[in-house]
Amino acid sequence: MNLIQSTTLVLCATVVTATAAPRFALVRVRDIYTSLPSTADLQQEIKKEREEIMKDERAELLRKIIAELQTLQAKLSDRDNPLDEVTNRKLSRNYEIKRQEAQTLQQEFESFKAEQENLINRKMVAGMRSSLTRITEASQKIAKEKGYDAVFDGSGHTNTGVPFVLFSKAAPDLTAEVQAALKDNKPAEKPLEKAPTKR
Numbered sequence: 001m002n003l004i005q006s007t008t009l010v011l012c013a014t015v016v017t018a019t020a021a022p023r024f025a026l027v028r029v030r031d032i033y034t035s036l037p038s039t040a041d042l043q044q045e046i047k048k049e050r051e052e053i054m055k056d057e058r059a060e061l062l063r064k065i066i067a068e069l070q071t072l073q074a075k076l077s078d079r080d081n082p083l084d085e086v087t088n089r090k091l092s093r094n095y096e097i098k099r100q101e102a103q104t105l106q107q108e109f110e111s112f113k114a115e116q117e118n119l120i121n122r123k124m125v126a127g128m129r130s131s132l133t134r135i136t137e138a139s140q141k142i143a144k145e146k147g148y149d150a151v152f153d154g155s156g157h158t159n160t161g162v163p164f165v166l167f168s169k170a171a172p173d174l175t176a177e178v179q180a181a182l183k184d185n186k187p188a189e190k191p192l193e194k195a196p197t198k199r
Contacts, residue, residue, distance in 0.1 A: 023147060025172040026154035026165060027139045032179055033131055042127040046120055053116050058109040065102045072098065138181040142174055 033039055053059070072095040076088070083091065143151045151174065156164045165171075 022149040024168070025143060025146070025148045025151045025174050026168060027135075027151055027178055028155040028173070028175045029132070029135055029139075029153045030155035031175055032135050032182070033128075035179060036131055036182065038127065038131055042124065046124055049116070049120050053113055056109065056112065058105055058112060062102060062105045062109055065098055065105065069095065069098050069102060134182060134185075135178060138178045138185070139174065142177050142181060146174075148172075 072091055075083070076091055076095060139151050152165050152168075152171075154165050154168070154171075154173065154175075158164055
C-alpha cells in the first residue's frame with residue numbers, strides 16, 4: 001500500500017469516526033434519590049432529632065416560666081381586683097426576676113438549638129452526599145456498560161432554575177436500571193449518629 005492509499009484510509013476512518021453520533025441517556029436523579037430507603041430513614045431520623053430538641057429540659061422550663069409570667073402579668077393588670085402597693089411591688093419584682101430568668105434561659109436554649117441544628121444539617125448533607133455518590137457511580141457504570149458517551153440528569157435544574165436538559169428526543173432513560181442496581185447493591189447498614197440532646 002502506498003502513502004496516498006494509507007493516508008486516504010486514515011482520513012476515511014477519521015471521517016467515519018467523527019460523524020458517528022454520540023450516544024446520550026438520561027437519569028432522573030431526584031426520582032431515584034427520593035425512592036431510596038436510606039432517604040426515608042434519614043428524613044425520619046432528622047424529624048425525631050428535631051422533636052427531641054424541643055423536648056430539652058431548657059425548653060420545658062422556658063415554657064413553664066412563660067406561663068408563670070403570663071399569670072403574674074394578668075394579676076398585675078387586673079383592673080377588677082386592684083392590688084395594694086406592697087403586693088403590687090412584690091408581684092412586679094417577681095415578674096422582673098422571672099422575665100430575666102426567661103430571657104437568660106431563652107438565650108441558652110437558642111444557642112443549644114442552633115448547635116443541634118448545625119449537627120443535624122451536617123448529618124443530612126453527609127447522608128445526601130453518600131446517596132448521590134451511589135447514584136452517580138451506578139449511573140456511570142451502567143452508561144459505560146451500555147456504551148453511552150454521556151448521561152444527563154433529567155430531573156435537575158441549573159443554578160438559574162432552568163432544567164438542565166431543555167430538550168431530548170426519545171433519549172434512553174436509565175432511571176429504572178439505576179434503581180435496580182442500587183437495590184442489588186445496598187450499602188452496609190450504619191447506624192445514624194444521633195446528635196446529643198443535652199450539654
